[in-house]
Amino acid sequence: MLEGKKVWITGASSGIGEATARCLAKAGAELVLSARRAERLAVLAAELSATGAKVRVEPVDVSSRAAMQALGEKLEEAGGIDILINNAGTMPISPILAGRVDEWEQMIDVNIKGVLYAIHAVYPGMAKRKDGHIVNISSIAARQTYQSAGVYAGTKHAVRAISDTLRKEAIRYGVRVTDIQPGAVDTELPDSINHDKIREAVKANMYAEGSEILKPSDIANAIFYAITQPAYIDVSELHIRPVIQE
Numbered sequence: 001m002l003e004g005k006k007v008w009i010t011g012a013s014s015g016i017g018e019a020t021a022r023c024l025a026k027a028g029a030e031l032v033l034s035a036r037r038a039e040r041l042a043v044l045a046a047e048l049s050a051t052g053a054k055v056r057v058e059p060v061d062v063s064s065r066a067a068m069q070a071l072g073e074k075l076e077e078a079g080g081i082d083i084l085i086n087n088a089g090t091m092p093i094s095p096i097l098a099g100r101v102d103e104w105e106q107m108i109d110v111n112i113k114g115v116l117y118a119i120h121a122v123y124p125g126m127a128k129r130k131d132g133h134i135v136n137i138s139s140i141a142a143r144q145t146y147q148s149a150g151v152y153a154g155t156k157h158a159v160r161a162i163s164d165t166l167r168k169e170a171i172r173y174g175v176r177v178t179d180i181q182p183g184a185v186d187t188e189l190p191d192s193i194n195h196d197k198i199r200e201a202v203k204a205n206m207y208a209e210g211s212e213i214l215k216p217s218d219i220a221n222a223i224f225y226a227i228t229q230p231a232y233i234d235v236s237e238l239h240i241r242p243v244i245q246e
């Protein structure tokens with residue numbers, strides 16, 4: 001279903017990005033996988049290549065404007081990207097009074113600037129070819145807020161706002177935009193919380209006895225749905241949560 005489509009997935013070294021790589025490889029997509037942990041990307045690429053998938057690894061820190069610009073030019077020279085899965089993100093949350101300014105900046109750099117750098121890397125080429133799809137992964141935190149997650153929620157509200165604006169601007173260039181808003185998914189994301197008390201509280205809440213949260217493949221399936229609709233349909237937003245999550 002995605003044969004010949006060139007798909008760039010950021011944050012492909014674990015969680016949702018990794019599951020999406022597996023899902024889209026099975027559907028015939030040609031993948032470019034990015035993240036900082038090159039070894040993990042190499043292992044995944046080897047696994048997918050062994051099944052016949054076309055996979056390239058391009059390690060990059062999405063918060064580096066220069067590196068993202070250079071990678072964008074490289075991808076364009078190689079024929080361009082048809083679909084961007086703009087997924088890399090981090091969640092070092094804490095109460096605002098804790099004043100962890102470096103972590104606020106890290107979330108803003110990765111979750112907002114990184115998303116914009118990836119858009120900038122592919123959107124002009126898509127617009128020129130009048131064909132493309134940009135899928136941004138925001139969060140349930142793009143629609144509501146939680147104590148200790150003010151800056152994270154701020155970054156995800158920003159991704160949702162950027163996505164909706166981009167959708168309106170891009171459609172005249174044949175480029176579709178989707179914002180995926182997952183609830184709790186079983187990934188390594190809570191490990192990015194450095195505030196011990198908050199990390200333990202988040203994990204206790206996510207993994208409370210008897211609760212069933214989403215699997216990364218559930219979000220990969222939602223992404224697959226969004227990018228395989230006929231050309232006249234724009235799946236603008238998908239909001240997916242475990243039934244136990246308010």
Ligand code: NDP
Nearest residue numbers: 011013015016035036037061062088089139184185187189
């Ligand atoms: P993971 O921690 O498993 O994955 C995060 C990915 O982002 C990793 O591949 C990581 O790779 C990459 N990443 C982080 N920082 C950078 C960076 N500076 N440069 C490049 N890549 C980076 O978590 P998830 O799979 O859960 O997260 C994926 C997205 O889903 C995020 O945007 C997250 O906010 C969002 N989300 C997750 C939810 C959940 O409950 N898990 C709920 C709602 C949204 P590496 O460390 O190798 O660079």
